[in-house]
Amino acid sequence: MVVLTTKVMQRTALFVTFGGLVTSLITTFLPFWKTMNSDLNEVENWFSGLWHTCLYTEEVGIQCKAYDSIMGLPMDLQVSRVLMSVSIVTGGFSVLAAFPGLEGVDMCVGQPSVKRLLLVFSGVLSWVSGLTTLAPVSLVAYTTVVEFWDEGFPDVMPRWEYGEAMFSGWFGGLALIIGGTLFFVAVCMGDYEQMPPSEPRSPQAKHRTRHYQKTEVL
Numbered sequence: 001m002v003v004l005t006t007k008v009m010q011r012t013a014l015f016v017t018f019g020g021l022v023t024s025l026i027t028t029f030l031p032f033w034k035t036m037n038s039d040l041n042e043v044e045n046w047f048s049g050l051w052h053t054c055l056y057t058e059e060v061g062i063q064c065k066a067y068d069s070i071m072g073l074p075m076d077l078q079v080s081r082v083l084m085s086v087s088i089v090t091g092g093f094s095v096l097a098a099f100p101g102l103e104g105v106d107m108c109v110g111q112p113s114v115k116r117l118l119l120v121f122s123g124v125l126s127w128v129s130g131l132t133t134l135a136p137v138s139l140v141a142y143t144t145v146v147e148f149w150d151e152g153f154p155d156v157m158p159r160w161e162y163g164e165a166m167f168s169g170w171f172g173g174l175a176l177i178i179g180g181t182l183f184f185v186a187v188c189m190g191d192y193e194q195m196p197p198s199e200p201r202s203p204q205a206k207h208r209t210r211h212y213q214k215t216e217v218l
Helices: 005-030 077-102 111-147 164-193 203-210
Strands: 032-038 043-048 050-055 063-068
Touching: 005 077, 005 111, 005 164, 077 111, 077 164, 111 164
Parallel strands: none
Antiparallel strands: 032 043, 043 050, 050 063
16 A cells, blocks of 8 residues: 555645744744843843843743834844745745645646646745745844854853744744645656556567667668
C-alpha cells in the first residue's frame, strides 16, 4: 500500500504552511524580539518587539508601552514591520488559494488545470511569505550582534540580546519555505500520475534489436 500519495502530500504542504503562518503571525506581535537585563539592577528585564517595549519587574510584573512614533524607530524595526506584514498577507493568501486546489475538495471540480495552477500559486506565495519572515528576523539579529560588540559603548552599559521571538521567527520562515516546496512536490507527483503509461516493447523487437547486424553496401 502506497502511503505517500499526491493527496497526502497536498495536505501535508497545507498543514506545514499553515503552521508556519501561525508561527509568523505570533512572532510579529510578540515583544520578545530582543531582551536586555542589567547586572546593576537584576530585578528589571527589558523586552523589545516590533510594536512596543516591555519592562518586567518582580513587584509589578510586565508592563508594555507602544512606540511613540514610527519615524523615531530604528531602520531595522521599520523594515521588519513592513516585511512581516507582507509575510502574513502572502501566507494567508497561500493557504486560501491552496484549499480549493486540494484533491477531494468540491471546488473547481473537473478542472485539474485550475487546481494545479492554484497549488503552484500557493507554493510561490508560501515561498515569498517564508523569505519575508526570515529577512526581518535575520536583519534584527544582525543589528543586535553589531550593537552588542560595539566597542563604543561602555562595558557597564547593558546591551540588547536575542529574544525568544527571533527563534520562533526563524522556525516559522523555514516552515513556510518547506510548505511551499511540498506544494511543488505535490504538483510534480500529480503530473507524474497523469502521464500515460509507456507501452512495453515486445520480446521479438528486443531480440531483433539485440542481434541487428550492420550491412555494407557494395
